[in-house]
Amino acid sequence: GAEATVDALEPPHVRGLNDDQRAAVLAPVGATRVLAGPGSGKTHVLIGRVAHLIHELKTPPREILCITFTNKAARELRERLRDKIGDAAAREITAGTFHSVAARMLRRHGDRIPGIGRTGEFTIYDADDSKQIVQGVLVNKFGETKKTAQPGPMRNWISTSKSCVKHSVGLNGSHMLRALLDAHKPIPPMSHERFVECYDEYELGLRQANAFDFDDLLSATVAMLEMCPDVRSYYEHRWSQVLVDEFQDTSTTQYELIRKLSQPQGSVFVVGDADQAIYGWRGAEVANIRTQFDEDFKDVQT
Numbered sequence: 001g002a003e004a005t006v007d008a009l010e011p012p013h014v015r016g017l018n019d020d021q022r023a024a025v026l027a028p029v030g031a032t033r034v035l036a037g038p039g040s041g042k043t044h045v046l047i048g049r050v051a052h053l054i055h056e057l058k059t060p061p062r063e064i065l066c067i068t069f070t071n072k073a074a075r076e077l078r079e080r081l082r083d084k085i086g087d088a089a090a091r092e093i094t095a096g097t098f099h100s101v102a103a104r105m106l107r108r109h110g111d112r113i114p115g116i117g118r119t120g121e122f123t124i125y126d127a128d129d130s131k132q133i134v135q136g137v138l139v140n141k142f143g144e145t146k147k148t149a150q151p152g153p154m155r156n157w158i159s160t161s162k163s164c165v166k167h168s169v170g171l172n173g174s175h176m177l178r179a180l181l182d183a184h185k186p187i188p189p190m191s192h193e194r195f196v197e198c199y200d201e202y203e204l205g206l207r208q209a210n211a212f213d214f215d216d217l218l219s220a221t222v223a224m225l226e227m228c229p230d231v232r233s234y235y236e237h238r239w240s241q242v243l244v245d246e247f248q249d250t251s252t253t254q255y256e257l258i259r260k261l262s263q264p265q266g267s268v269f270v271v272g273d274a275d276q277a278i279y280g281w282r283g284a285e286v287a288n289i290r291t292q293f294d295e296d297f298k299d300v301q302t
């Protein structure tokens with residue numbers, strides 16, 4: 001019938017979508033947030049949106065940035081993009097995790113951050129490397145023995161404190177303790193003083209090793225965009241369209257990074273899990289982010 005004819009004329013990235021998916025893929029350029037259940041086709045919509053940007057709105061693929069959370073999700077995203085828009089275009093798109101995208105930006109421009117004390121050849125410390133540094137601090141500064149030192153909790157507090165602030169560059173241990181407490185993160189009062197000292201020693205250790213930990217990758221990138229207007233202007237032009245999958249998992253620092261990358265034009269398209277956004281373990285933060293998103297990006301399409 002008539003409907004079948006209309007369907008056949010539709011571009012491939014719109015064909016077969018339900019009404020909600022279609023509305024999201026075709027939403028006007030601006031700030032768009034899609035919340036839907038797990039397995040409902042959110043990543044499918046994000047990929048359809050990329051195809052729409054390229055084929056209908058003539059966005060050069062190299063101006064598109066797609067961010068997700070895990071390496072596995074990033075790999076899957078790149079594969080699905082390739083299937084949808086072809087190998088050549090997919091290769092021009094920047095698609096990766098928050099950490100991989102941030103690391104690339106820092107390798108290129110990170111030495112411009114005032115007082116950062118790292119070169120472009122910095123080392124990336126994973127959770128185990130970080131724990132080693134904390135272990136060293138506990139043994140060398142606090143007289144613990146290698147056997148009894150328990151670096152795990154302290155490392156986690158340091159990491160959590162860094163995800164509670166927009167960026168941690170230039171902030172000392174007492175500031176970070178306040179950030180933890182303000183965010184209602186559990187840290188026993190008897191550990192407050194030690195946290196402050198450990199934090200500062202830990203930062204010194206990283207700096208001396210020309211290293212960033214995982215949290216710093218995000219933090220330093222946010223600081224870079226804040227403190228270096230020319231670098232920020234470069235990335236605003238570099239990526240005119242920012243898309244984020246699994247938005248419900250976004251931390252304060254990650255959100256800040258998205259916000260900085262997608263301004264001033266505010267072209268940002270985020271998809272996330274509606275259920276987790278309400279009941280998830282980071283529910284409070286997500287609620288914050290949802291409200292914040294409405295404030296930061298005018299004319300949000302939901």
Ligand SMILES: Nc1ncnc2c1ncn2[C@@H]1O[C@H](COP(=O)(O)OP(=O)(O)O)[C@@H](O)[C@H]1O
Pocket residue numbers: 016017018021037038039040041042043044045
């Ligand atoms: N409108 C659609 N047409 C065809 N396949 C779809 C559609 N919506 C979702 N899918 C498929 O359903 C599966 C789950 O979708 P996905 O985008 O991964 O969900 P989510 O990201 O919400 O968990 C995928 O295999 C995807 O290709």
Ligand SMILES: [Mg+2]
Pocket residue numbers: 042043044245
């Ligand atoms: Mg998905």
